[in-house]
Amino acid sequence: MKRFLLALLLLLPLAANGHVEHPVCVDAQKRMVRFAPVPWEMLAMRNTAVAMATTIGPKPFILYDFEEFDRMDELTRDFIFAHECAHHALNDLVNGPAYPMVISRKSMELSADCFAGTTLRRLGEWSFEEVEIALRKNFWEHDISHGSQDERIAKIKSCWDSADVAQ
Numbered sequence: 001m002k003r004f005l006l007a008l009l010l011l012l013p014l015a016a017n018g019h020v021e022h023p024v025c026v027d028a029q030k031r032m033v034r035f036a037p038v039p040w041e042m043l044a045m046r047n048t049a050v051a052m053a054t055t056i057g058p059k060p061f062i063l064y065d066f067e068e069f070d071r072m073d074e075l076t077r078d079f080i081f082a083h084e085c086a087h088h089a090l091n092d093l094v095n096g097p098a099y100p101m102v103i104s105r106k107s108m109e110l111s112a113d114c115f116a117g118t119t120l121r122r123l124g125e126w127s128f129e130e131v132e133i134a135l136r137k138n139f140w141e142h143d144i145s146h147g148s149q150d151e152r153i154a155k156i157k158s159c160w161d162s163a164d165v166a167q
């Protein structure tokens with residue numbers, strides 16, 4: 001799988017026509033995270049996710065479905081990128097899914113939502129009302145791994161409200 005992904009990434013400059021703006025993302029070891037558009041059907045993950053945090057070799061990556069991201073509004077795109085960045089920044093790939101006894105998947109996802117809420121607040125481009133409208137439109141109503149829509153919005157709101165915006 002890793003080898004396949006690597007081959008795919010080498011071919012991407014040829015395949016990806018659209019360019020999607022993405023934020024700067026740094027992982028827990030202070031390494032720059034790379035963003036790579038991926039035709040999702042090739043990963044056979046269509047309908048389960050539009051983006052994922054992963055590593056290829058030792059390098060941290062965020063892979064995303066460029067067709068979906070092209071269609072998305074900017075706010076939703078920034079939220080999803082910030083959420084995936086959180087998995088790198090909070091070291092979830094090391095501490096999370098591989099060690100389900102240490103931390104549950106849902107609490108890990110809610111922490112990533114919190115990080116994304118704080119990131120969006122600091123960006124200063126939107127009101128929380130706008131964030132809520134966009135996310136309610138795009139979050140699945142019930143998602144076992146990420147929590148319900150209401151649960152996620154409540155978590156994001158509490159992190160939004162307590163974000164230190166002076167930084």
Ligand SMILES: [Zn+2]
Pocket residue numbers: 083084087109112
């Ligand atoms: Zn996640």
